[in-house]
Amino acid sequence: MIERLCVIGVGLIGGSLALALKEAEYVGHVVGVGRGAANLALARERGIIDEASHDPAAAVRGADMVLLAVPVGSVEAVCRQLAPALAEEAVLTDAGSVKGAVVAQVRRAFGGRVPARFVPGHPIAGTEQSGAGAAFAELYLGRRVLLTPLAETDPDATARVEAMWRAAGAEVERMTVAHHDEVLAATSHLPHLLAFGLVDSLARQEESREIFRYAAGGFRDFTRIASSDPVMWRDICLHNAEAILAALGAYRADLAELERAIAAGDGEALEAIFRRAKAARDRFCSDSTGCK
Amino acid sequence: MIERLCVIGVGLIGGSLALALKEAEYVGHVVGVGRGAANLALARERGIIDEASHDPAAAVRGADMVLLAVPVGSVEAVCRQLAPALAEEAVLTDAGSVKGAVVAQVRRAFGGRVPARFVPGHPIAGTEQSGAGAAFAELYLGRRVLLTPLAETDPDATARVEAMWRAAGAEVERMTVAHHDEVLAATSHLPHLLAFGLVDSLARQEESREIFRYAAGGFRDFTRIASSDPVMWRDICLHNAEAILAALGAYRADLAELERAIAAGDGEALEAIFRRAKAARDRFCSDSTGCK
Numbered sequence: 292m293i294e295r296l297c298v299i300g301v302g303l304i305g306g307s308l309a310l311a312l313k314e315a316e317y318v319g320h321v322v323g324v325g326r327g328a329a330n331l332a333l334a335r336e337r338g339i340i341d342e343a344s345h346d347p348a349a350a351v352r353g354a355d356m357v358l359l360a361v362p363v364g365s366v367e368a369v370c371r372q373l374a375p376a377l378a379e380e381a382v383l384t385d386a387g388s389v390k391g392a393v394v395a396q397v398r399r400a401f402g403g404r405v406p407a408r409f410v411p412g413h414p415i416a417g418t419e420q421s422g423a424g425a426a427f428a429e430l431y432l433g434r435r436v437l438l439t440p441l442a443e444t445d446p447d448a449t450a451r452v453e454a455m456w457r458a459a460g461a462e463v464e465r466m467t468v469a470h471h472d473e474v475l476a477a478t479s480h481l482p483h484l485l486a487f488g489l490v491d492s493l494a495r496q497e498e499s500r501e502i503f504r505y506a507a508g509g510f511r512d513f514t515r516i517a518s519s520d521p522v523m524w525r526d527i528c529l530h531n532a533e534a535i536l537a538a539l540g541a542y543r544a545d546l547a548e549l550e551r552a553i554a555a556g557d558g559e560a561l562e563a564i565f566r567r568a569k570a571a572r573d574r575f576c577s578d579s580t581g582c583k
Numbered sequence: 584m585i586e587r588l589c590v591i592g593v594g595l596i597g598g599s600l601a602l603a604l605k606e607a608e609y610v611g612h613v614v615g616v617g618r619g620a621a622n623l624a625l626a627r628e629r630g631i632i633d634e635a636s637h638d639p640a641a642a643v644r645g646a647d648m649v650l651l652a653v654p655v656g657s658v659e660a661v662c663r664q665l666a667p668a669l670a671e672e673a674v675l676t677d678a679g680s681v682k683g684a685v686v687a688q689v690r691r692a693f694g695g696r697v698p699a700r701f702v703p704g705h706p707i708a709g710t711e712q713s714g715a716g717a718a719f720a721e722l723y724l725g726r727r728v729l730l731t732p733l734a735e736t737d738p739d740a741t742a743r744v745e746a747m748w749r750a751a752g753a754e755v756e757r758m759t760v761a762h763h764d765e766v767l768a769a770t771s772h773l774p775h776l777l778a779f780g781l782v783d784s785l786a787r788q789e790e791s792r793e794i795f796r797y798a799a800g801g802f803r804d805f806t807r808i809a810s811s812d813p814v815m816w817r818d819i820c821l822h823n824a825e826a827i828l829a830a831l832g833a834y835r836a837d838l839a840e841l842e843r844a845i846a847a848g849d850g851e852a853l854e855a856i857f858r859r860a861k862a863a864r865d866r867f868c869s870d871s872t873g874c875k
Contacts, residue, residue: 565813
């Protein structure tokens with residue numbers, strides 16, 4: 292049970308958690324922090340938060356749980372503001388898609404030492420929408436949340452964050468920071484990059500309006516993630532560059548093989564690649580709860 | 584109105600058209616042709632076809648409309664079989680995702696001359712499923728069908744094919760063969776290739792099982808088309824190689840720019856690309872009927 296939750300960044304991710312915890316009656320009072328007055332007003336109107344603030348330091352005072360749900364490039368600046376006001380016993384966690392860079396920023400903001408009550412986390416859930424208007428209580432139902440506690444992390448803090456996400460309906464797993472960043476580069480960051488790249492590549496072409504006119508369901512689904520928030524994804528790319536470049540390199544080698552097979556008219560090679568991919572994708576779907 | 588429709592290849596595409604025309608009472612009798620006995624039996628059981636055959640020549644006898652709905656690499660072989668039995672007044676059309684190579688195959692099969700009653704066509708609709716079991720009458724509702732009649736095509740034949748697709752609920756447009764193949768390379772063939780490539784690239788990695796375990800909705804949608812039929816897509820790649828390689832080349836240049844920006848930590852360039860892509864994708868969605 293959380294008495295006073297402070298959500299910094301009341302968008303899809305932070306707002307949905309607040310809604311879920313309120314529905315579960317797992318939280319007493321929610322303070323939302325953001326820069327946009329209109330978004331905060333909407334969050335109050337929708338009952339996502341009970342109180343709005345533009346000042347992280349004022350907002351974390353008295354909070355027993357603080358969630359950072361801002362683009363990963365803003366973590367250090369926000370933490371510098373809230374650090375002096377954060378209570379010793381308050382638990383600090385985040386929802387960023389990158390963990391290594393977030394930990395490094397928190398360390399810098401807290402004077403070179405990661406607070407023992409900081410628990411790095413990442414809910415693997417979302418849509419291409421953003422803002423408080425997009426938040427909904429069911430976002431985390433059955434979804435995975437990855438926690439990457441450090442050697443210095445207080446186990447009680449990790450347990451509290453875990454309990455919070457479970458109250459929102461999620462399954463919680465733990466892994467190392469480095470492993471998280473590699474796996475997510477492959478399954479999430481790279482696909483986003485490829486989708487953004489494809490839409491941009493087509494949009495630059497002269498007849499782009501006409502090209503999109505003849506696009507169908509496959510294109511729509513493939514490019515859905517290209518409607519995601521540009522700032523959030525800029526930050527992810529900047530802050531998980533090494534793992535993303537490695538994943539992109541492996542992918543480009545695969546693409547070169549496909550290109551060679553097409554240029555050579557090598558139907559056997561193409562069919563083999565497509566069969567392997569289809570088998571893996573079908574297996575992913577039969578393993579996964581959310582494929583239909 | 585069609586008296587006797589012959590559908591060669593009773594899968595998602597051919598089967599769905601037969602179902603739609605039956606529901607619209609636009610067709611009298613449907614003969615289905617295929618190699619797989621189980622698929623044809625299922626098609627009869629589901630009322631998609633009234634009669635099954637393994638022999639294209641026997642099946643087209645007496646048909647006033649013949650639809651080729653086989654992988655584009657099989658068109659020539661099928662046409663060689665049915666050519667001697669096709670009535671002079673019968674209309675022949677196809678549903679292939681590639682038009683140039685289909686026209687070339689029909690030309691070769693008919694002794695170097697494309698029949699005047701052949702109308703190349705392509706319904707821009709489908710799912711990642713295949714086979715008669717996946718067919719459904721509503722597949723073409725509100726979808727576009729592109730017809731690419733040639734200079735030598737009988738306008739009456741084109742009108743009949745157009746009327747048939749309209750009866751199935753589709754909107755029909757006309758364009759040239761070359762334009763079709765370029766536009767579809769960009770909006771459909773390239774995305775399929777990229778999705779197959781990504782899934783294969785991940786599946787090859789050692790921890791692939793675990794990688795997929797942490798994939799979420801973005802990955803699921805991005806890779807849906809990688810569950811498509813490998814033979815169909817092998818044939819599309821082989822038969823629209825030139826346009827696909829051109830689209831892939833443009834895309835690889837875009838990807839290289841993204842890679843450079845990530846490696847250089849160039850947040851401004853990344854954000855600009857992501858913003859352009861998001862704007863184009865959001866515009867596509869507001870223009871498109873099928874984006875939700």
